[in-house]
Amino acid sequence: MINLENYLDKFPENFVIFGVDNILKQIHAGNKIDVFKLVRDKVHISTYYYWLNGKSPIPLKYLRNLQSIDENIMEKIYKEFTFISSRRVKCVLPKVIGKKLSYLIGVIHGDGSIDKSRRYVTITCESREYLEKILKPIIKDVFDYTPKTYDMDRGKYYRLIIGNKVINHFFSLFSPVGNKKGKIKIPKIVLKNKKLLISYLSGLFDTDGCLSNVEKGTKSLFFVFLQADKRFVEDVSAALKRLNISNRIYKFPSPSKPGEINRDLIEWRIYIGSKKILRDFLIKIPFHHPLKNKRREIILKIL
Numbered sequence: 001m002i003n004l005e006n007y008l009d010k011f012p013e014n015f016v017i018f019g020v021d022n023i024l025k026q027i028h029a030g031n032k033i034d035v036f037k038l039v040r041d042k043v044h045i046s047t048y049y050y051w052l053n054g055k056s057p058i059p060l061k062y063l064r065n066l067q068s069i070d071e072n073i074m075e076k077i078y079k080e081f082t083f084i085s086s087r088r089v090k091c092v093l094p095k096v097i098g099k100k101l102s103y104l105i106g107v108i109h110g111d112g113s114i115d116k117s118r119r120y121v122t123i124t125c126e127s128r129e130y131l132e133k134i135l136k137p138i139i140k141d142v143f144d145y146t147p148k149t150y151d152m153d154r155g156k157y158y159r160l161i162i163g164n165k166v167i168n169h170f171f172s173l174f175s176p177v178g179n180k181k182g183k184i185k186i187p188k189i190v191l192k193n194k195k196l197l198i199s200y201l202s203g204l205f206d207t208d209g210c211l212s213n214v215e216k217g218t219k220s221l222f223f224v225f226l227q228a229d230k231r232f233v234e235d236v237s238a239a240l241k242r243l244n245i246s247n248r249i250y251k252f253p254s255p256s257k258p259g260e261i262n263r264d265l266i267e268w269r270i271y272i273g274s275k276k277i278l279r280d281f282l283i284k285i286p287f288h289h290p291l292k293n294k295r296r297e298i299i300l301k302i303l
Helices: 021-039 045-052 060-068 073-080 099-111 128-143 165-171 194-208 230-242 275-284 290-302
Strands: 016-018 083-085 112-114 121-125 148-152 157-162 209-211 223-227 248-254 265-272
Touching (some): 021 045, 021 060, 021 073, 060 073, 099 112, 099 121, 099 165, 099 194, 121 128, 121 165, 128 148, 128 290, 194 209, 194 223, 194 230, 209 290, 223 275, 230 248, 265 275, 275 290
Antiparallel strands (some): 016 083, 112 121, 121 157, 209 223, 223 265, 248 265
């Protein structure tokens, strides 16, 4: 695991912080008059004492104001806070990045999206089993939050939704909001650690990678990662090479299908078809998606 940099300054000022009353008491003890000057015209004195005694969480807005008294207060707050909330629900946020968080970032970069208001993170998949048995437990473990899963188009596909603004603001530290094309980058902190990078790629390929459907008798063995975002494909290719997995990028025309308008575009794909390289890839990069993991196991037995 690697420590994350203090991200509190990137959150909205109305988010409230729990578990920092001891820090407030220390500032109050040495700077009582200055603190009162800062808060007396903004909140009722009883509210201030609720913050001071840990009976109520304190909004980020007022913690930031206290930087005029203690310039290091936000670093102290970051180390000590226990929960954050945008409304009534307390939320746990990680202060370190490990394999599970790296995996989730990869998933969102694959088939996930963050709406512009950051009210929702959605992850779309054809497998309810994957969403329920793989993703939900990971999200619960990292954030102590259970997302909901919905059947879409009469069960043709499924959608997992995280409806927590605090968690979604946290994910926006690593993934663009709204339209992702041309904006996705593998986080630098992930690139620095091979274990984190493997977990990230595992999440990305579980949602946006393809293995040949050998369970149906297909004899051709391959892995494909396809995207319209050339720069991101180049980043993924370079990441695989960091793990000593050889690969090439191919230009792939994707014409409109019948009934579609103006869909003609160029897509870019990483294709691994060499038996030796494919075996190396499948040994190094785990799959957790039930169907893809089944294909992985079958292909490895054949190879």
